[in-house]
Amino acid sequence: MKAIRIYETGSPEVLKIEELQLPDPQKGEVRIRHTAIGFNFQDIYTRSGQYAAPLPTGLGTEAVGMVEALGPDVTDFKVGDRVCYASGPVLAACATHRNYPAARLLHAPAHMKDEEIAASLLKGMTVEYLMERCYPVQKGQFVLMHAAAGGVGLLAGQWGRHLGARMIRVAAGEVKVKLALANGYEYCLDRLKDDIPARVKEITGGVGVPVVFDSVGKNSFDQSLNSLAPRGYFVSFGTTTGAPAPVAASTLQKMGSLYFTRPTLVTYTASTEDLRHSASAVFNMFAKGALKITINQRYALEDVAKAHADLETGKTSGSSVFIP
Numbered sequence: 001m002k003a004i005r006i007y008e009t010g011s012p013e014v015l016k017i018e019e020l021q022l023p024d025p026q027k028g029e030v031r032i033r034h035t036a037i038g039f040n041f042q043d044i045y046t047r048s049g050q051y052a053a054p055l056p057t058g059l060g061t062e063a064v065g066m067v068e069a070l071g072p073d074v075t076d077f078k079v080g081d082r083v084c085y086a087s088g089p090v091l092a093a094c095a096t097h098r099n100y101p102a103a104r105l106l107h108a109p110a111h112m113k114d115e116e117i118a119a120s121l122l123k124g125m126t127v128e129y130l131m132e133r134c135y136p137v138q139k140g141q142f143v144l145m146h147a148a149a150g151g152v153g154l155l156a157g158q159w160g161r162h163l164g165a166r167m168i169r170v171a172a173g174e175v176k177v178k179l180a181l182a183n184g185y186e187y188c189l190d191r192l193k194d195d196i197p198a199r200v201k202e203i204t205g206g207v208g209v210p211v212v213f214d215s216v217g218k219n220s221f222d223q224s225l226n227s228l229a230p231r232g233y234f235v236s237f238g239t240t241t242g243a244p245a246p247v248a249a250s251t252l253q254k255m256g257s258l259y260f261t262r263p264t265l266v267t268y269t270a271s272t273e274d275l276r277h278s279a280s281a282v283f284n285m286f287a288k289g290a291l292k293i294t295i296n297q298r299y300a301l302e303d304v305a306k307a308h309a310d311l312e313t314g315k316t317s318g319s320s321v322f323i324p
Contacts, residue, residue, distance in 0.1 A: 002324070003095035004304050007056045009049030012305040012312075015059075025071035025099045032083060033097050036118035037322040038062035039299070040151075041215075041240055044312050046091060050239070053091060060093030060322075062086035062122040064114040074102045082108040086122040086279070087269055094304065096324045103272055109283045116286070119319035120293040122265070123151045124282035126237065127159050129268035132281065134261065135211045135233050139164030142209040144200060144227055145185075146170045146216045147240065151319035154294055156213065157184030162290040168203060170196055170220070172314065179294070179317055197226035208232060208256075218242040230256035237263060294318035 001022045006014050025031045043059050045051040064084040067077050077083065084106050085093075092098045108117055131137045143165045147153050153169065160167040161184035169185040171177055177188045189199050200209060208229035214220055217239030224234055225247075252258040269275040285291040297320035299307040310316050 001095055001097040002301060003092065003098075004059050004301060005056050006047055006059065009047060009055070012047070012308040014047065015304050015308065017301055017304065022097050022099065025069055025074075027072045028074060028102055029071040029099045030067045030074055030077055030083070030102050030105065031069040031097060031099050032063070032065040033068050034063045034065040034093070034095065034324050036064045036114040037093050037095075037324060038086070038118040038120075038122055039297075039307060039311065039320040039322055040122055041238060041311065043094070044240075044308060047308060058090070058092035058094060060091060060095070061088060062118060063093040063098075064108055064117045065097075068097070071099075071102075077102055077105065077107075082114075084108045084117045084121060086125055087266070087275060094301065094322060096301070104275065106276065106279050109287070111287050112283070115295055115298075115321050115323075116293050119151065119295045119321050120155065120286070120291070121279065121282060123155055123319065124285070124291065125269065125278040126152050126265050127156045128278045128281045129263070129265060130213055130235060130237060131156065131159055131163070133268060134263050135213075135235055137163050137165050137211070140166065141211070142166045142168060142204050144168045144170065144209045144212045144224070146191075146212070146214045146220050146224065147238075150215075150317070151294075152215065153180065154183040154318060155291055158291050159285065160184055162285065168200065168209065170223075176317055183294070191220070191223075196220075196223040200227040204229070211235060213237065215239075216241050218244045221245075225251075225255060225258070228256065228258055230258075232256065232258055234258060234260045235263065236260070295321055297321070298323055300324075 067081040167185045168187040169180040170189045171180050211233040212224040213235045214224045215238030219241040221244035296318040
C-alpha cells in the first residue's frame with residue numbers, strides 16, 4: 001500500500017508518500033481498498049500542528065472503497081461490499097488501502113458515486129450536526145455562514161434552503177460570491193469589500209441574526225460577534241485563519257447575552273448510533289435532491305503537497321478529493 005505520512009509538523013513540504021506493508025485485519029476490522037478520499041481543512045490543521053496528533057501519523061478521515069478482507073467477528077460486511085466512513089479513530093484515510101473498525105464503517109449508498117460520497121460525507125455530517133442538533137435552524141430564520149464558498153458552506157446553503165431558512169453567506173471575491181448564490185444563499189456579502197455587521201443589520205432590519213456559523217476564526221471573529229441579535233448563538237467550528245483572542249464572559253453579557261460554543265463532529269458522532277443517524281440524514285438529503293456536491297479539484301496522492309498548498313491559500317472552491 002501507499003500512504004501519506006508526516007514525521008513532523010509544518011508546511012506542505014513535511015508530507016511524505018511511503019510504501020508500507022499492511023497487516024491482516026484484526027478482530028472487528030475490515031481491509032478496504034480506497035477508490036476516493038475526502039480532503040478537508042482538518043488535514044491542514046493536523047499537518048501544521050494546530051491539531052495535536054502523535055507522530056509519525058497518517059492523514060485523512062474519510063474515504064470510499066471496497067472491502068477486500070475481513071477480520072474475526074465481522075458480521076455486518078462481506079468481501080466486495082462498497083463502503084465509506086468519515087471518522088477516526090486513526091488518521092489514515094489518505095492511502096491506497098487501510099484496515100478499519102467495522103463498528104465505525106458505513107454501507108455506501110447506491111444512489112451516490114464514490115467521488116460524491118468522499119467529497120461530501122464529512123462535510124455533510126458537519127452541516128447536519130451544526131444545523132439540526134447544535135443549533136436547530138427554523139424556517140424563516142436568518143442564518144449567517146462564513147466561508148460559504150467552501151465545501152461545508154455550499155452544502156450548508158442548500159441544507160438551510162431546504163429547511164426554509166434565509167441564508168446569508170460571507171465569501172471572498174466575485175467568483176465565490178456567484179458560487180454561493182447558486183447553492184441556496186439568499187444574500188451575498190463579500191468579505192473583501194463589505195462591512196459585514198452593517199450589511200447584516202441592514203438585511204435583518206437592524207436586529208441581527210440568531211445564529212452565526214463561523215469556521216474562519218481570527219479574521220472573522222469580531223464580525224460574527226457584531227452580527228448577532230440579542231441572545232444569539234455564535235457557533236465556531238473552525239479556525240482557518242488562526243485562533244481568535246480569548247473572549248471574556250462579560251463581553252457576551254454586554255453584547256446581548258450571547259451564547260458561544262465550539263463544537264466538534266467527533267463529539268456529535270461519538271456513538272455508533274449518532275454516527276449512523278448523521279450519515280443517514282446526509283444520504284437522504286442527496287437522495288431527495290436537496291443536496292448536490294460541487295467537486296472542483298481532484299488530486300493524485302503524489303500531488304498531496306500541492307493539494308495542501310491550494311486549500312491553505314484559498315485557491316480551491318467547492319470540494320476536493322484524492323483519487324488513489
